[in-house]
Amino acid sequence: NAGVTQTPKFRVLKTGQSMTLLCAQDMNHEYMYWYRQDPGMGLRLIHYSVGEGTTAKGEVPDGYNVSRLKKQNFLLGLESAAPSQTSVYFCASSYSSRGISYEQYFGPGTRLTVT
Amino acid sequence: GQQVMQIPQYQHVQEGEDFTTYCNSSTTLSNIQWYKQRPGGHPVFLIQLVKSGEVKKQKRLTFQFGEAKKNSSLHITATQTTDVGTYFCAGRGMDSNYQLIWGAGTKLIIKP
Numbered sequence: 001n002a003g004v005t006q007t008p009k010f011r012v013l014k015t016g017q018s019m020t021l022l023c024a025q026d027m028n029h030e031y032m033y034w035y036r037q038d039p040g041m042g043l044r045l046i047h048y049s050v051g052e053g054t055t056a057k058g059e060v061p062d063g064y065n066v067s068r069l070k071k072q073n074f075l076l077g078l079e080s081a082a083p084s085q086t087s088v089y090f091c092a093s094s095y096s097s098r099g100i101s102y103e104q105y106f107g108p109g110t111r112l113t114v115t
Numbered sequence: 116g117q118q119v120m121q122i123p124q125y126q127h128v129q130e131g132e133d134f135t136t137y138c139n140s141s142t143t144l145s146n147i148q149w150y151k152q153r154p155g156g157h158p159v160f161l162i163q164l165v166k167s168g169e170v171k172k173q174k175r176l177t178f179q180f181g182e183a184k185k186n187s188s189l190h191i192t193a194t195q196t197t198d199v200g201t202y203f204c205a206g207r208g209m210d211s212n213y214q215l216i217w218g219a220g221t222k223l224i225i226k227p
Contacts, residue, residue: 031213040124040219041219041220042121042203042217042218042219042220043158043203043205043217044217045214045215048213048214050213058214090157090158092158096212100212101212101213102163103148103160103163104148104158104160104215105160106157106158106159107157108156108157109157
């Protein structure tokens with residue numbers, strides 16, 4: 001039982017390049033989330049998904065796209081990376097019951113640097 | 116929009132001293148969760164508070180949810196080096212089933 005895994009762990013991009021971050025969970029959770037964490041700040045929600053095939057915007061969605069083609073996977077894409085997207089990216093998933101989500105389980109994070 | 120303010124940003128303590136972090140929401144919350152993030156690690160769930168005035172304990176950690184469900188606190192008694200990390204509160208608004216509103220975190224630092 002691996003929980004939530006993220007690939008890659010580290011990545012360096014040049015401005016304008018694109019990349020996809022992969023998140024996978026083996027807990028059969030309905031809800032999945034992508035956050036970014038910048039120094040001295042809390043977690044900011046980028047996008048989230050309440051089930052396979054559905055996604056929604058969070059607090060800071062600009063410059064990112066997501067897809068949830070399979071229940072266990074949640075992909076985060078950067079189409080044209082900018083230095084402002086240098087951050088640590090966390091994926092999380094949560095169990096739900098009667099439409100209410102519970103505690104979130106986090107992956108180990110991806111440290112992205114855009115030069 | 117909804118905000119959760121968390122203070123202080125940092126707290127330096129001698130090992131054995133107590134530590135407290137406070138969260139205050141601009142709106143009434145349906146529940147509040149607390150997470151701990153070790154340096155270089157990811158957030159790990161500690162506890163969820165749901166009821167008005169609720170108090171829960173986990174060994175040396177005491178969590179409280181205010182009567183108005185707009186504020187919460189975490190108190191650690193007699194800190195140990197294993198307590199080092201950043202503690203986050205995250206509240207769920209009354210009109211949301213999915214999203215958490217995160218505080219900025221309080222970093223617990225043990226003085227050498």
